[in-house]
Amino acid sequence: MSLIFTFSASPEFKLLLELTHPERLTNESKFISEIHIPSVDWSKFLDAVEWHRMTPQVYQQLKLLKGDIPEEYFSRLKCMNDHCRMTSLTMISWLARLSLRLGDQNIDFIVLKGAGLSQHLYSKSSYREVRDIDILVDEKNINAAERVLFASGFIRTTPYPGATPRQLRYFNKHKKDREYYHPDDGTIVELHWRLIEVDHPYNPVIHDLLSTEYSITLQGKSIPIPTVSPTNLWLYLSLHGSLAGWYRMRWINDIALLLYYDPPEDWATLFRLAEHHGCKQSVIEAVGLACSLYHLQVPAPIRLSIRHNKGIQKSILSSANQLFYKKSTCGNIITYSRRIFFCSPISSLLKHLIGRIFISTGDFEKFHLPDRFFFGYYLLRPFSFLYRRILSKQSHQKN
Numbered sequence: 152m153s154l155i156f157t158f159s160a161s162p163e164f165k166l167l168l169e170l171t172h173p174e175r176l177t178n179e180s181k182f183i184s185e186i187h188i189p190s191v192d193w194s195k196f197l198d199a200v201e202w203h204r205m206t207p208q209v210y211q212q213l214k215l216l217k218g219d220i221p222e223e224y225f226s227r228l229k230c231m232n233d234h235c236r237m238t239s240l241t242m243i244s245w246l247a248r249l250s251l252r253l254g255d256q257n258i259d260f261i262v263l264k265g266a267g268l269s270q271h272l273y274s275k276s277s278y279r280e281v282r283d284i285d286i287l288v289d290e291k292n293i294n295a296a297e298r299v300l301f302a303s304g305f306i307r308t309t310p311y312p313g314a315t316p317r318q319l320r321y322f323n324k325h326k327k328d329r330e331y332y333h334p335d336d337g338t339i340v341e342l343h344w345r346l347i348e349v350d351h352p353y354n355p356v357i358h359d360l361l362s363t364e365y366s367i368t369l370q371g372k373s374i375p376i377p378t379v380s381p382t383n384l385w386l387y388l389s390l391h392g393s394l395a396g397w398y399r400m401r402w403i404n405d406i407a408l409l410l411y412y413d414p415p416e417d418w419a420t421l422f423r424l425a426e427h428h429g430c431k432q433s434v435i436e437a438v439g440l441a442c443s444l445y446h447l448q449v450p451a452p453i454r455l456s457i458r459h460n461k462g463i464q465k466s467i468l469s470s471a472n473q474l475f476y477k478k479s480t481c482g483n484i485i486t487y488s489r490r491i492f493f494c495s496p497i498s499s500l501l502k503h504l505i506g507r508i509f510i511s512t513g514d515f516e517k518f519h520l521p522d523r524f525f526f527g528y529y530l531l532r533p534f535s536f537l538y539r540r541i542l543s544k545q546s547h548q549k550n
Contacts, residue, residue, distance in 0.1 A: 156443040156467060160475050163196040170212045171205055171404050172445055173411035193224035203400035204280040206231045239277040242284050245338050247374045252299050261287045261360055267378035272408045283339035289357055290344040305331040305340060310515055317522035318515045346387055350502045351495050352429035353390055385421060386430045393433035393494045397470040407441040418452040432463060433494050439467050466493055511535055
């Protein structure tokens with residue numbers, strides 16, 4: 152089938168797409184012999200690789216073509232890859248230990264993305280670049296899981312360590328995860344109790360997400376790591392990337408690899424489930440982006456859905472152009488609200504906008520009010536909101 156869209160990208164971005172194409176995993180020798188190294192700005196290229204968090208995939212391909220790359224930039228790429236590999240190995244080690252410790256406390260959990268997704272997509276738990284360990288637990292087990300992390304030497308960074316019980320209850324109600332940091336090796340853990348921060352129809356309980364466990368080996372022991380089921384993986388990755396505005400190429404690469412090696416057995420079944428959970432537009436957008444950027448065959452149901460939906464067409468074009476020309480997140484209020492409107496029912500957007508009127512959890516650390524004066528955060532909200540807007544505007548002007 153012909154492509155849905157064609158894009159005019161820079162030589163650097165075209166090379167990134169070529170090096171991370173799904174076909175390379177099954178036909179590497181042919182792929183490498185046919186690869187074309189264009190005239191690129193290697194500094195810009197490596198900046199893009201780092202931003203889009205695709206260092207391991209790029210390094211594995213370019214190390215076979217080392218002679219075609221200036222030594223200075225290949226050395227930089229190798230250092231980036233060595234750092235990614237050491238970080239990944241450290242996180243896998245921590246994941247194995249935390250898995251055993253959570254199990255000892257009878258705390259059910261699922262690993263989101265990270266080593267589990269890398270194992271699923273590449274059959275290697277350390278091939279996909281990771282920033283942190285994402286663990287999902289039932290909301291009732293947040294504090295118990297946190298105690299496991301504390302006993303393992305982790306420090307909570309979000310919400311701030313001095314948060315009061317009332318502040319923690321408010322945070323749990325309006326956010327999706329807490330973040331922890333290990334001072335010895337810098338490992339970051341995000342402890343989730345829901346998948347999506349926005350009030351969205353797709354926030355299933357943990358037991359509805361579970362997949363067959365896979366095992367990793369650590370010091371001669373095989374340790375089961377629970378992961379997300381294949382169908383839920385399609386919904387979660389699509390919605391996660393769509394809400395964020397697809398500002399990292401790695402998320403689209405994940406979708407391309409799923410489409411290439413583990414497509415849904417029945418698109419109609421996936422569509423029905425996605426529609427039930429309010430994710431259908433996100434799934435269509437995800438596959439449309441992956442097929443257009445990587446020149447993959449477009450499944451007929453996806454093509455038909457895009458052809459009859461101007462909103463999805465516009466969203467695909469906008470996301471692709473942001474990937475090509477900007478290195479930015481979806482942090483702007485208006486931009487993020489548009490993404491919520493695209494990905495969620497109108498009720499979710501309204502709740503998100505109304506929520507902006509209420510307390511910002513970031514104020515807990517700035518203004519230390521005792522729980523008996525918790526209402527004071529509502530009074531502070533207009534002033535803290537304006538203060539952040541002024542700082543943001545000043546930052547943009549400097550850049």
